[in-house]
Amino acid sequence: MSRKNLNIGLFGFGCVGLGLYEVLQKTPGLKATISNICVKDKEKKRAIGKENFTFDKNDILNDESINVVxxxxxxADAAFEIVSAALKKGKAVVSANKKMIAQHFTELLELQKEYNVPLLYEAACCASMPIIRNLEEYYDNDLLESIEGIVNGSTNYILTKTFSENLSYDEALLQAQEKGFAESNPILDTGGFDAKYKLLILLAHSFGYVAKPKDIFNIGIDNIGELELKYAREKKLKIKLVAQAFKSETGNISAFVIPKFVTPDDRLYNVDDVFNGIITKTSFADTHFFVGRGAGSLPTASAVLSDISALSYDYRYEYKKIYREENVSLTNDAQLKVLLRHKKEDAHALKHYFDEVEESYNNHDSGYITGVISLKNLIAIHAGNTGDRSFILIDVEKEAAVEKAFALAE
Ligand SMILES: NC(=O)c1ccc[n+]([C@@H]2O[C@H](COP(=O)([O-])OP(=O)(O)OC[C@H]3O[C@@H](n4cnc5c(N)ncnc54)[C@H](OP(=O)(O)O)[C@@H]3O)[C@@H](O)[C@H]2O)c1
Known part of the structure; x- marks a missing residue:
């Protein structure tokens, strides 16, 4: 199959844009040339000559010789304007912008269909790790049961530094920003929003379900306190920000992002620093484990490059699982075993939200409860959170029950 010549109009020349420029110089086999780069700041010093840049998006969008944006x-808002305009003009698009894709998933699906052009976004989920194309292509014939993983590099970097080097949260966040791992607006990462956007995209490609960001519950790492850290250290656990989606017995899907205690025998335990890791579980193949760099200039650029290369062979997502239109919906009925840290005086009232209380501990001003709670009740308690409550997932009860049943049968 012969490869198409690609004439690229690039938007953005920051951490990933510059990375892409560099990796393209080292990939002469790919017939792809960047012919124009659109950026915003007219005063900024650039690593390459200013004749390469424009500040007017129409210089790219109206250039008929450019076939890939x-x-x-x-x-994210400016990105949606650019991407939708490019698709309407029949240009293939590659994007790494998970927020924009998650917020406009349905519109982007429609635009791809109406204008018969591809939009690829492997770098938007777990940067260098090739998860979307695997979910899209490989798992179509298999019965996927669950997907669980660390999908945000900067929070994983912060948590790793907190556990291994005892850095404070602020010091670790600053390091992540200096290394180009963190989003320009850090709350996107630390609040679990970036992980939620990625989970939304993963849900579409794994289970064919298109959610809205507001439908997926997320808790970040910005509220993790000393009590939970001490609990983890004493029990030789780590805390990881984990996104997960799994099918319930009714066939509906639970999906959420919540920090989780992971044990040394969990494959996510050693996924440290800026790495991401995803475990998929299928009915017949048991589990698969993907791991790779989840942020950074060149690793992210390598996923963008892979999409550009795929376009040269006319690859596109077919969204087979979405168009199959199975009637699935999201449910908040999952039973979760969690640790809830709270103000001492709230202990009594909060226990009533639990279906089962395993341990309850109080010190002079705060305390924690461990036990089983429905996702619905957890969301209800979290809604009134003013920073004095923190939830760490211990396990998903359904999975624990299934595993116990397997263990008994063996
Ligand atoms: N960094 C990572 O590790 C990573 C990993 C995965 C995905 N991503 C995604 O990749 C994308 C880029 O991230 P980044 O880290 O490269 O960001 P960045 O370093 O902050 O660079 C952003 C670039 O966008 C340009 N820009 C902003 N608004 C613009 C507009 N309206 N028109 C034209 N240019 C505009 C900026 O122009 P100026 O140079 O003029 O300021 C800058 O060059 C984001 O969607 C991010 O979520 C990043």
């Missing part, structure tokens, strides 16, 4: 900017 690569969107690598840090503004």
């Amino acid at each position: 690569v969107e690598l900017i840090d503004d």
Whole structure:
């Protein structure tokens, strides 16, 4: 199969844009040339000559010789304008912007269909790790039961530094920002929003379910306190920000992002620093484990490059699982075993939200409860959170029950 010549209009020349420029120089086999780069700040010093840049998006969008738009900017609203305009003009698009894709998933599906052009976004989920194309292509014939993983590099970096080097949260966040791992707006990472956007995209490609961001519950790492850290250290656990989606017995799907205690025998335990890891579980193949760099200039650029290369062979997502239109919906009925840290005086009232209380501990001003609670009740308690409550997942009860049943049968 012969490869198409690609003439690229690039939006953004920051951490990933510059990375893409560099990796393209080292990939001469790919017939892809960046012919124009659109950026925002007219005063900024650039690593390459200013004749390469424009500040007017129409210089790219109206250029008929450009057949691929690569969107690598840090503004989701402006990105949607650029991407939708490019698709309407029949240009193939590559994007790394999970927020923009998650917020406009349905519109982007429609645009791809109506204008018969591809939009690829492997770098938007777990940067260098090739998860979307695997979910899209490989798992179509298999019965996927669950997907669980660390999908945000900067929070994983922060948590790793907190546990291994005893850095404070602020010091670790600053390091992540200096290394180019963190989003320009850190709350996107630390609040679990970035992980939620990625989970939304993963849900579409794994279970064919298109959610809205507001439908997926997320808790980040910005509220993790000393009590939970001490609990983890004493029990030789780590805390990881874990996104997960799994099918319930009714066939509906639970999906959420919640920090989780992981044990040394969990494959996510050794996924440290800026690495991401995803475990998929299927009915017949048991589990698969993907791991790779989840942020950074060149690793992210390598996923963008892979999409550009795929376009040269006319690859596109077919969204088979979405168009199959199975009637699934999201449910908040999952039973979760969690640790809830709370103000001492709230202990009594909060226990009533639990279906089962395993342990309850109080010190002079705060305390924690461990036990089983429905996701619905957890969301209800979290809604009134003013920073004095923190939830760490211990396990998903359904999975624990299934595993116990397997163990008994063996
Ligand atoms: N960094 C990572 O490790 C990573 C990993 C996976 C995905 N991503 C995604 O990749 C995208 C880019 O991230 P980044 O880290 O490269 O961001 P960045 O370093 O902050 O760079 C952003 C770039 O976008 C340009 N820009 C902003 N608004 C623009 C507009 N309206 N028109 C044209 N250019 C505009 C900026 O222009 P100026 O140079 O003029 O300021 C800058 O060059 C984001 O969607 C991010 O979520 C990043």
